[in-house]
Amino acid sequence: MSDYRNGLGKGVVSVLFATLLGTAGVAYADTTLTIGTVNNADMVRMQALSSEYEKTHPGVHLNWVVLEENTLRQRLTTDIATHGGQFDVITIGAYEAPLWGAQKWLKPLDNLPADYDINDIFKNVREQLTVDNHLYALPFYAEASITYFRTDLFAKANLTMPAEPTWDQIRGFAQKLHDPDHGVYGICLRGKAGWGENMALLGTVVNSFGGRWFDEQWHPQIDTPEWHKAVNFYVDLLKHYGPPGPSDNGFNENLALFASGKCAMWVDASVGGGTVTDPKESKVVGNVGFARSPHEVTDRGSSWLWVWSLAIPDSTKQPDAAREFILWATSKPYLKMVAEKYGAQATPPGTRESTYANAGYIGAAPFAQVTYDSLKAVDPSHPTLKPVPYKGIQIVSIPEFQAVATLVGREIAGALAGRGNVDKLLHTADAAVSRTMKRAGYYDQKPVISKEPPK
Amino acid sequence: MSARIRKRPERLLAQPAIIMLLVWMIVPLAMTLYFSTQYYNLLYPGKSAFVGLENFAYFFTYPSFWTSILNTIILVGSVLVVTVVGGVLISVLVDETFPGQGIVRMLLISPFFIMPTVAALVWKNLLMNPVSGFLAWLWKLFGATPVNWFADWPLFSVITVVSWEWLPFAILIFVTALQSLDREQMEAARMDGARGFAIFRYLTLPHLARPIAVVVMVEAIFLLNIFAEIFVTTNGGPGDATTNVPYLVYTQALLEFDVGAASAGGLVAVVLANIMAVFLIRLIGKSLTEKT
Numbered sequence: 001m002s003d004y005r006n007g008l009g010k011g012v013v014s015v016l017f018a019t020l021l022g023t024a025g026v027a028y029a030d031t032t033l034t035i036g037t038v039n040n041a042d043m044v045r046m047q048a049l050s051s052e053y054e055k056t057h058p059g060v061h062l063n064w065v066v067l068e069e070n071t072l073r074q075r076l077t078t079d080i081a082t083h084g085g086q087f088d089v090i091t092i093g094a095y096e097a098p099l100w101g102a103q104k105w106l107k108p109l110d111n112l113p114a115d116y117d118i119n120d121i122f123k124n125v126r127e128q129l130t131v132d133n134h135l136y137a138l139p140f141y142a143e144a145s146i147t148y149f150r151t152d153l154f155a156k157a158n159l160t161m162p163a164e165p166t167w168d169q170i171r172g173f174a175q176k177l178h179d180p181d182h183g184v185y186g187i188c189l190r191g192k193a194g195w196g197e198n199m200a201l202l203g204t205v206v207n208s209f210g211g212r213w214f215d216e217q218w219h220p221q222i223d224t225p226e227w228h229k230a231v232n233f234y235v236d237l238l239k240h241y242g243p244p245g246p247s248d249n250g251f252n253e254n255l256a257l258f259a260s261g262k263c264a265m266w267v268d269a270s271v272g273g274g275t276v277t278d279p280k281e282s283k284v285v286g287n288v289g290f291a292r293s294p295h296e297v298t299d300r301g302s303s304w305l306w307v308w309s310l311a312i313p314d315s316t317k318q319p320d321a322a323r324e325f326i327l328w329a330t331s332k333p334y335l336k337m338v339a340e341k342y343g344a345q346a347t348p349p350g351t352r353e354s355t356y357a358n359a360g361y362i363g364a365a366p367f368a369q370v371t372y373d374s375l376k377a378v379d380p381s382h383p384t385l386k387p388v389p390y391k392g393i394q395i396v397s398i399p400e401f402q403a404v405a406t407l408v409g410r411e412i413a414g415a416l417a418g419r420g421n422v423d424k425l426l427h428t429a430d431a432a433v434s435r436t437m438k439r440a441g442y443y444d445q446k447p448v449i450s451k452e453p454p455k
Numbered sequence: 456m457s458a459r460i461r462k463r464p465e466r467l468l469a470q471p472a473i474i475m476l477l478v479w480m481i482v483p484l485a486m487t488l489y490f491s492t493q494y495y496n497l498l499y500p501g502k503s504a505f506v507g508l509e510n511f512a513y514f515f516t517y518p519s520f521w522t523s524i525l526n527t528i529i530l531v532g533s534v535l536v537v538t539v540v541g542g543v544l545i546s547v548l549v550d551e552t553f554p555g556q557g558i559v560r561m562l563l564i565s566p567f568f569i570m571p572t573v574a575a576l577v578w579k580n581l582l583m584n585p586v587s588g589f590l591a592w593l594w595k596l597f598g599a600t601p602v603n604w605f606a607d608w609p610l611f612s613v614i615t616v617v618s619w620e621w622l623p624f625a626i627l628i629f630v631t632a633l634q635s636l637d638r639e640q641m642e643a644a645r646m647d648g649a650r651g652f653a654i655f656r657y658l659t660l661p662h663l664a665r666p667i668a669v670v671v672m673v674e675a676i677f678l679l680n681i682f683a684e685i686f687v688t689t690n691g692g693p694g695d696a697t698t699n700v701p702y703l704v705y706t707q708a709l710l711e712f713d714v715g716a717a718s719a720g721g722l723v724a725v726v727l728a729n730i731m732a733v734f735l736i737r738l739i740g741k742s743l744t745e746k747t
Contacts, residue, residue, distance in 0.1 A: 081497040
């Protein structure tokens with residue numbers, strides 16, 4: 001804490017100094033950038049490479065605040081909403097970028113240099129970070145949800161995983177492969193409460209069963225047959241063919257379970273592919289197959305899209321130095337450097353066409369092709385079978401979504417732990433969500449908050 | 456008259472301290488009061504508006520509200536019972552002199568000095584973990600299936616952890632109180648033919664009435680605010696099985712970023728604590744001031 005204050009102090013002094021001299025170049029002399037980021041593998045690698053950046057940018061020091069996802073989100077949100085100015089560079093997701101950009105809490109990233117090659121970045125991914133034709137964040141890595149499965153177990157049981165399975169097929173496989181006496185569970189799925197944990201997966205399950213969060217008038221659609229069917233399916237699947245205590249398992253827990261050979265199947269973020277194919281971290285290297293995320297009545301919104309991206313808060317005192325860093329960390333040379341230092345499969349995935357045009361990467365990362373196909377197929381503007389007023393697949397692009405999905409996620413995690421009945425809790429949740437939306441003024445004649453969906 | 460004049464400068468000298476304390480208390484309280492009447496979502500700072508008592512209505516009708524009140528009462532009540540009953544029994548046990556008494560007392564009191572988060576982590580990962588925990592190992596030793604404590608018995612597990620933390624406090628108070636018990640009185644009772652239980656019932660317990668009152672009061676105030684143990688072990692779940700009032704307020708403020716409802720919830724918690732305090736002071740404070 002005191003470190004960072006020191007750093008900020010130094011930064012302020014150097015900016016003042018630069019202003020006095022009137023030369024922008026001096027602003028970089030002895031600048032400390034405070035970077036808030038998530039403790040995911042790809043970001044930890046970025047932190048490890050910070051000496052490379054400091055070498056090529058003399059006078060710039062990088063001060064890292066690396067936190068677990070939920071804690072970081074709380075710190076960033078409170079800081080940016082109160083204009084605290086603690087951070088110069090922040091790591092945000094596909095949910096925050098458009099909302100915060102629309103609030104003008106982030107600095108727009110226009111006029112990017114030609115060698116950055118912005119058109120190389122997936123259009124889908126760019127659109128998630130764009131508000132009113134201004135880009136507000138640059139993607140660090142992007143992920144879709146995919147199906148991981150154990151080719152050795154499938155071969156032993158004489159089963160074949162289709163390239164695009166349905167949830168019913170997945171259930172059938174789970175039933176045949178579930179063998180807890182030998183330490184193998186049919187399927188591992190997220191159960192830990194949270195809008196970014198169980199609700200991310202469940203959101204895609206609901207979408208593929210034909211459900212939606214809201215109708216066109218923003219009335220919640222949770223107490224509908226589609227939701228009941230989807231949630232009952234999910235709870236039932238995990239209860240019968242899942243690991244014990246599924247309500248404790250989030251992305252990292254399931255990754256550990258799958259990598260230690262305890263799950264026959266796993267549906268989760270494609271970014272886990274780097275770990276399960278890494279001999280140092282995985283016991284199942286060479287026995288992992290990859291397929292598209294399961295669908296059911298529709299494949300719309302059956303695979304999620306999430307983008308971890310870097311942005312500059314409007315409250316920063318050193319936007320130029322921050323911009324320079326973001327351009328570096330999302331550039332082609334950075335991706336190349338990671339591949340050289342950590343192996344091609346460790347390249348931050350899902351952002352650039354050039355990564356997937358590289359035969360070396362496709363060869364080294366068996367999950368690359370499925371990730372690529374999934375990312376290309378994702379359409380956040382049309383996430384569901386029935387029309388909706390929002391953008392985003394496993395997320396709804398409104399500020400109330402965190403509250404709403406946190407509540408629903410908590411109730412469903414409770415049902416997963418055997419507390420409460422799914423049909424009853426969906427009914428309660430629907431009423432609670434309706435109340436939240438009413439409170440935020442979505443049903444008023446003169447709304448407190450604009451009814452218009454964000455552009 | 457002259458006495459009052461003499462006191463005036465002293466009073467003036469005391470003013471800065473009093474004003475400091477008042478400001479310390481009133482400014483946050485006033486801000487909480489103000490925010491509790493606003494629709495203020497941290498993600499929508501520009502859209503704040505006066506909404507009157509809507510935040511309170513919202514907080515009271517939140518699906519987990521009654522569960523959280525019930526959980527708070529069960530949590531505080533159970534821990535009080537465990538620490539007072541257990542504390543009295545253990546302190547009577549270690550009151551008799553035996554070899555190693557000093558060390559045993561030291562060990563009994565030491566859990567109190569461990570930080571709540573650390574204690575919770577130790578219980579969660581080293582003792583109650585269903586795969587690698589000590590209890591799981593013990594269960595397997597006897598051929599039983601290990602229990603997934605925090606998922607299947609969440610509130611019970613939290614009560615266990617909190618009781619373990621607060622039992623030493625009760626023991627500390629009771630052991631000191633027992634040392635002031637008149638030994639001659641005990642001897643006289645024995646000569647009159649009183650046996651162990653009668654001595655405990657008619658001498659020790661009445662003697663401990665005041666310390667028990669103190670323990671109940673102090674613990675109740677702290678136990679109403681239990682947060683760290685829940686945050687570390689169960690995150691209020693599964694579902695809302697271990698959500699108490701402070702945790703519910705946290706959920707509103709930092710998971711839903713709804714400052715208005717969280718402030719209203721905070722005020723509700725303050726009122727609840729005050730009701731409890733008034734009730735306890737009336738009930739127990741009287742026994743403290745009464746001459747026995």
